[in-house]
Amino acid sequence: MPVTMLTIARDLNISVVTVSKVLRNQGRISEATRERVLRRAKELNYQMNWVARSLVTRRTYTIGLVLPEFTHPFFAEVAQAVAETVRPRGYHMVLSCFEENPEIEENEIDSMLARQIDGLIIATSQPPEHLDIFQRIRRREVPYVLIDRPIIGLHACFVGVDNQAIGRLATEHLIDQGCARIAHLRGPDARISEARMAGYRQALAKRGLRIPGSYVVEGGHRDASGYEGMKILLKERPLPDAVFCFNDPVAIGAIRAILEAGLKLPGDISVAGSGNIHYSDLLAVPLTTVDQGSRRIGALAAELLMARIGVKTSIKPETILIPPKLVERQSTHRIV
Amino acid sequence: MPVTMLTIARDLNISVVTVSKVLRNQGRISEATRERVLRRAKELNYQMNWVARSLVTRRTYTIGLVLPEFTHPFFAEVAQAVAETVRPRGYHMVLSCFEENPEIEENEIDSMLARQIDGLIIATSQPPEHLDIFQRIRRREVPYVLIDRPIIGLHACFVGVDNQAIGRLATEHLIDQGCARIAHLRGPDARISEARMAGYRQALAKRGLRIPGSYVVEGGHRDASGYEGMKILLKERPLPDAVFCFNDPVAIGAIRAILEAGLKLPGDISVAGSGNIHYSDLLAVPLTTVDQGSRRIGALAAELLMARIGVKTSIKPETILIPPKLVERQSTHRIV
DNA sequence: CGCGGCATAGTAACCCTTTTCAATTACAGG
DNA sequence: CCTGTAATTGAAAAGGGTTACTATGCCGCG
Numbered sequence: 001m002p003v004t005m006l007t008i009a010r011d012l013n014i015s016v017v018t019v020s021k022v023l024r025n026q027g028r029i030s031e032a033t034r035e036r037v038l039r040r041a042k043e044l045n046y047q048m049n050w051v052a053r054s055l056v057t058r059r060t061y062t063i064g065l066v067l068p069e070f071t072h073p074f075f076a077e078v079a080q081a082v083a084e085t086v087r088p089r090g091y092h093m094v095l096s097c098f099e100e101n102p103e104i105e106e107n108e109i110d111s112m113l114a115r116q117i118d119g120l121i122i123a124t125s126q127p128p129e130h131l132d133i134f135q136r137i138r139r140r141e142v143p144y145v146l147i148d149r150p151i152i153g154l155h156a157c158f159v160g161v162d163n164q165a166i167g168r169l170a171t172e173h174l175i176d177q178g179c180a181r182i183a184h185l186r187g188p189d190a191r192i193s194e195a196r197m198a199g200y201r202q203a204l205a206k207r208g209l210r211i212p213g214s215y216v217v218e219g220g221h222r223d224a225s226g227y228e229g230m231k232i233l234l235k236e237r238p239l240p241d242a243v244f245c246f247n248d249p250v251a252i253g254a255i256r257a258i259l260e261a262g263l264k265l266p267g268d269i270s271v272a273g274s275g276n277i278h279y280s281d282l283l284a285v286p287l288t289t290v291d292q293g294s295r296r297i298g299a300l301a302a303e304l305l306m307a308r309i310g311v312k313t314s315i316k317p318e319t320i321l322i323p324p325k326l327v328e329r330q331s332t333h334r335i336v
Numbered sequence: 337m338p339v340t341m342l343t344i345a346r347d348l349n350i351s352v353v354t355v356s357k358v359l360r361n362q363g364r365i366s367e368a369t370r371e372r373v374l375r376r377a378k379e380l381n382y383q384m385n386w387v388a389r390s391l392v393t394r395r396t397y398t399i400g401l402v403l404p405e406f407t408h409p410f411f412a413e414v415a416q417a418v419a420e421t422v423r424p425r426g427y428h429m430v431l432s433c434f435e436e437n438p439e440i441e442e443n444e445i446d447s448m449l450a451r452q453i454d455g456l457i458i459a460t461s462q463p464p465e466h467l468d469i470f471q472r473i474r475r476r477e478v479p480y481v482l483i484d485r486p487i488i489g490l491h492a493c494f495v496g497v498d499n500q501a502i503g504r505l506a507t508e509h510l511i512d513q514g515c516a517r518i519a520h521l522r523g524p525d526a527r528i529s530e531a532r533m534a535g536y537r538q539a540l541a542k543r544g545l546r547i548p549g550s551y552v553v554e555g556g557h558r559d560a561s562g563y564e565g566m567k568i569l570l571k572e573r574p575l576p577d578a579v580f581c582f583n584d585p586v587a588i589g590a591i592r593a594i595l596e597a598g599l600k601l602p603g604d605i606s607v608a609g610s611g612n613i614h615y616s617d618l619l620a621v622p623l624t625t626v627d628q629g630s631r632r633i634g635a636l637a638a639e640l641l642m643a644r645i646g647v648k649t650s651i652k653p654e655t656i657l658i659p660p661k662l663v664e665r666q667s668t669h670r671i672v
Numbered sequence: 673c674g675c676g677g678c679a680t681a682g683t684a685a686c687c688c689t690t691t692t693c694a695a696t697t698a699c700a701g702g
Numbered sequence: 703c704c705t706g707t708a709a710t711t712g713a714a715a716a717g718g719g720t721t722a723c724t725a726t727g728c729c730g731c732g
Contacts, residue, residue, distance in 0.1 A: 002476075004718055005718070005719070006718075006719095014681075016682095016718085017681075017682060017683085018680090018681060018682075020719065021681090021720095027680090027681095028679060028680060030679080030681090033680085045475075047450045048450050048718095049450070049717090049718050050719095051387055051396065051451065051452045052687090053720075054719090055385075055387050055388055055686095055687050055688065055689090055717090055718080055719075055720095056686070056721080057687090057719085057720070070406065070413075071413055071416050071614060073407070073409070073412075076406045076407050076412045077406075077407055079406050079431070080405060080406045080407050083406070084435075090447075092430050092447070092451065093431055094398065094428050094429060094431070095415070095430070096419065096423070097416055097419045104423075108423070111426075111428070114383045114385070114386050115386045115387065115398070115428065116386065116387045136381070140338075223618075252618050255618070256618065279559075279588065279615060279619070282559075282588050282592065283619060284620055284621075284622070341689070350711075350712085351713080352688085352689075352690095352712090353689095353691090353711075353713080356688095356689065356691095357690095364708090364709060365710070365711085366710065366711090369710085384688095384689085385687090385688055385689070387687090387689095388687070388690090389690075390717095391688080391690090391716095391717050391719090392689055392691080392716070392717050393689085393690070393717095
């Protein structure tokens with residue numbers, strides 16, 4: 001019932017091969033038949049069956065984007081950038097969200113591989129001791145690039161932000177504002193969180209500041225854990241005069257806790273986050289943050305991936321670190 | 337090179353048909369061969385080629401989600417809900433973002449159809465006079481459900497919020513708070529925006545309030561146009577004492593304009609939005625808004641679609657209107 | 673007149689799986 | 703020993719394209 005190349009071929013008393021060649025603009029075809037084919041195709045409203053084509057060409061013109069969640073503005077922006085980069089080149093993007101669950105992530109990737117996607121962009125949650133899935137990707141010879149969360153020792157492309165620089169940038173800024181008792185609400189136990197904390201410590205060391213160990217509180221990556229973490233910090237004596245937060249949601253949670261405690265912000269405590277999420281300039285207190293260039297990460301990752309699709313010679317993996325940029329707002333204004 | 341059913345079949349000296357049957361748990365197969373096949377498949381790490389399967393079954397187990405943008409929190413939440421609903425049923429989601437451009441939307445949908453997706457969820461930008469694309473979808477007999485933006489007269493499933501109720505709810509709330517000069521920053525010229533305005537007018541009429549026509553300002557759907565629109569409203573005399581905004585981003589823009597003008601919020605002017613986007617309780621002034629149940633919209637649309645995939649008897653289109661819920665926050669607190 | 677060369681069209685095989693239906697085997701019953 | 707039935711297995715044909723190679727016709731040229 002659906003119109004295929006065979007329909008056109010029979011109508012015109014030619015072979016499907018000729019139709020195929022015309023439709024792909026490939027091979028020597030006389031102008032006359034080319035036009036007949038094109039016209040009939042339009043009349044019948046012929047649409048290529050990409051599944052059939054994919055079966056033989058082994059290209060689906062579809063890439064997979066695997067993210068922990070979309071509702072986090074950072075990932076939403078990455079996704080949009082990837083989609084926009086990839087669309088003009090005729091690629092589709094299948095999107096999967098694994099809710100920070102490594103098993104779901106693994107299954108989704110396997111399932112994408114089974115569907116023969118041409119490439120993968122992944123913000124992985126795999127622990128460093130369980131990297132099977134990447135071997136499986138490699139065995140299939142599907143190019144992939146990691147974003148946001150690097151895995152050291154994995155011979156793979158990576159596009160992300162320089163997390164240590166984020167920690168340095170934010171902390172130095174707080175020091176520059178006159179803060180001396182700078183606490184840190186760190187993220188979940190993972191590479192990123194550690195890098196940011198390393199930057200934090202580095203900045204403190206460079207400026208000769210010593211901070212009690214209890215000033216660093218481990219938490220999650222959402223506002224709820226920022227709220228809880230800040231409540232712990234608020235019991236510290238002496239009270240910190242600044243907090244560098246793992247990311248903006250955590251900072252937002254922290255701000256809520258601070259304001260609830262009746263403290264002034266800025267004034268009693270300054271807060272800096274990271275991510276520069278949309279609307280962070282419209283919060284209760286406009287948030288000083290570090291921009292991670294989420295759109296650039298998405299666009300660059302997509303371009304890197306495109307460049308690797310279809311080239312047999314496995315090029316050397318590439319790592320792109322986007323330098324972060326401080327965005328100064330009210331939450332860290334100097335108290336005069 | 338890749339391991340296929342044929343690889344397994346040859347290894348075991350049986351036919352691919354048998355392998356296929358085992359792998360699908362279908363047809364009568366002796367326990368002995370079933371186990372041999374399963375074991376060999378695991379040994380070889382066999383992965384089904386879904387493209388090949390799709391070609392014959394005409395099912396890709398992939399649905400398309402077509403949105404104007406992901407960075408808008410509403411759509412991000414919808415997307416996440418769709419993904420989570422669809423994943424446990426073995427479906428993938430290809431996501432496309434058309435940047436409010438009807439032509440891109442059309443192309444993307446066509447291209448998804450060519451890739452044989454099993455169903456579509458669309459937040460369309462097509463003008464009511466140009467509905468070709470929906471005919472094309474229908475001709476392919478691909479089920480689809482519209483979300484967020486209905487098209488009257490199009491015999492199609494729809495899941496969205498009751499926009500008129502949103503306008504009523506927000507406006508009545510403002511009236512209850514003692515406001516009498518209630519302005520409206522309406523959205524772009526489209527059905528949604530009109531419905532919300534209709535609800536706004538309805539509430540005013542019901543309470544016997546008359547409002548000058550200049551109190552309604554047309555704009556876009558982003559914070560920038562809320563900012564501009566509010567600046568226009570601020571020139572009105574008498575000054576409005578409340579604004580019902582098309583959505584939260586517009587409300588956020590309006591708040592910025594109000595605060596910049598040195599007015600008190602709430603106090604001089606109350607602001608209500610719609611959407612209840614993540615973080616709207618953490619804004620400079622926590623925003624009273626109307627929750628649109630974005631997650632429910634995504635989940636219900638996905639379920640509706642799933643229910644229609646694979647059933648030949650084209651069921652009657654269904655319309656689900658989610659009743660909105662008022663979320664009261666500081667931006668409309670009664671001034672005592 | 674025969675041959676090489678070019679432009680165009682077509683044949684057959686293949687991509688990997690499912691589906692339909694026929695073939696084979698085993699076994700019970702007459 | 704023959705027949706009928708049930709349980710397994712397999713052969714062949716899709717499904718809609720692409721690819722490599724072959725066939726055809728026409729031309730100019732030695």
